[in-house]
Amino acid sequence: MNDVYQTTAYRSDAIPALPPGGHxxxxxxxxxxxxxxxxxxxxxxxxxxxxxxxxxxxxxxxxxxxxxxxxxxxxxSKGLLSGLQGFLYMLYMCSLLAFFVFLIPLGLLILKVIFTEPSIKGVLWIYDTFKFIYLLIAIGYFGGKYGRLQLAYLTDKRQRANPTGLxxxxxxxxxxxxxxxxxxxxxxxxxxxxxxxxxxxxxxxxxxxxxxxxxxxxxxxxxxxxxxxxxxxxxxxxxxxxxxxxxxxxxxxxxxxxxxxxxxxxxxxxxxxxxxxxxxxxxxxxxxxxxxxxxxxxxxxxxxxxxxxxxxxxxxxxxxxxxxxxxxxxxx
Structure with a gap:
């Protein structure tokens, strides 16, 4: 066991004398x-x-x-790459939330079409109303999720090469x-x-x-x-x-x-x-x-x-x- 920990390892029950210093x-x-x-x-x-x-x-x-x-x-973690990964993760989570939020107006519009205009025209109305919204949600979701994973993969070696830590x-x-x-x-x-x-x-x-x-x-x-x-x-x-x-x-x-x-x-x-x-x-x-x-x-x-x-x-x-x-x- 003693071979695992170096003599410089911190031990709270064996604190050495330390020189003056401070801020x-x-x-x-x-x-x-x-x-x-x-x-x-x-x-x-x-x-x-x-x-x-x-x-x-x-x-x-x-x-x-x-x-x-x-x-x-x-x-x-330090630097731009870590911040960018955090941004992509937030984009992914916000897009997922937006998907469920917009299900409410989508559901209401579907009900309205069913009861007032159950036809191809009504289906196209639903499509035209939400196509851009869900396109943006899809871009945010897949871009955030897989973009973050791809960024992590591409920068993994660089991140691991950063020895900052305890x-x-x-x-x-x-x-x-x-x-x-x-x-x-x-x-x-x-x-x-x-x-x-x-x-x-x-x-x-x-x-x-x-x-x-x-x-x-x-x-x-x-x-x-x-x-x-x-x-x-x-x-x-x-x-x-x-x-x-x-x-x-x-x-x-x-x-x-x-x-x-x-x-x-x-x-x-x-x-x-x-x-x-x-x-x-x-x-x-x-x-x-x-x-x-x-x-x-x-x-x-x-x-x-x-x-x-x-x-x-x-x-x-x-x-x-x-x-x-x-x-x-x-x-x-």
């Missing part, structure tokens, strides 16, 4: 989230996406290709910037709850990992994007810490379920506790909404995420300016 300007502008005391890694608003991802891996053989999330790497077994964070890659230990990053205007008088919240000893940062938009409830970001940070902490099992959330047997610490934990290996994959989207979502929303609301940071006692001079020689490594 006072970030501390003034945003809330720095504490390390440790993980208690609620479930982010309810991401569960439907997680369940859909987990069901892609029905067998152990499928789990050999855990991308973008698996037992060793939590990838964080690496559990190595305890490292890698950030691709142009043609270079910045790499530093996970324990050298501070988590910030950042906010941006929603355009409707409110705020969107997200999680940013800021390297304590340089200006490099990583927006954690791989799973949670623009949350309206800041507690979702707290829970997301809990999940990220548990993913990286090799002193304990992977967080018990859907996206990691297919890969739990491939992580030694997690496999030992599951065998000891008798965890059902398909606990999450037995839950459908409808079942989640009907029987589980409200319970987890209540748990999220009642969880107190404010506690002392376990890292502060190990950082000399927390909050001092950046060192003259920034830490971390730039890889070719």
């Amino acid at each position: 006072p300007d970030m501390d003034r502008a945003f809330q720095r989230l504490p390390w440790g005391h993980n208690q609620n890694p479930i982010v309810p608003n991401t569960i439907e996406a997680q369940l859909a991802y987990a069901r892609l891996f029905e067998s152990d053989k499928d789990a050999e290709d855990g991308y973008p999330w698996g037992e060793s790497v939590f990838s964080v 690496y559990r077994r190595e305890g490292l964070v890698r950030i691709k910037e142009g043609k270079t890659v910045f790499e530093a230990p996970f324990i050298e990053f501070d988590a910030y709850l950042v906010h941006t205007p929603s355009g409707r008088g409110g705020r969107y919240f997200n999680l940013v990992l800021q390297h304590r000893y340089s200006t490099h940062q990583l927006w954690m938009k791989g799973l949670l994007t623009d949350a309206m409830n800041q507690k979702e970001v707290y829970a997301y940070w809990d999940m990220i810490q548990q993913f990286m902490d090799v002193s304990g099992p992977l967080p018990d959330v859907p996206i990691f379920e297919p890969f739990r047997a491939r992580d030694p610490v997690t496999a030992a934990h599951d065998e000891r506790t008798g965890r059902d290996p398909r606990k999450w994959r037995k839950i459908t989207r409808e079942d989640w909404r009907k029987n589980h979502e409200q319970r987890w929303q209540n748990r999220l609301r009642e969880t107190n995420f404010h506690h002392a940071c376990i890292l502060d006692a190990h950082i000399q001079g927390r909050g001092l300016p950046l060192p003259d020689e920034p830490r971390g490594a730039m890889l070719a």
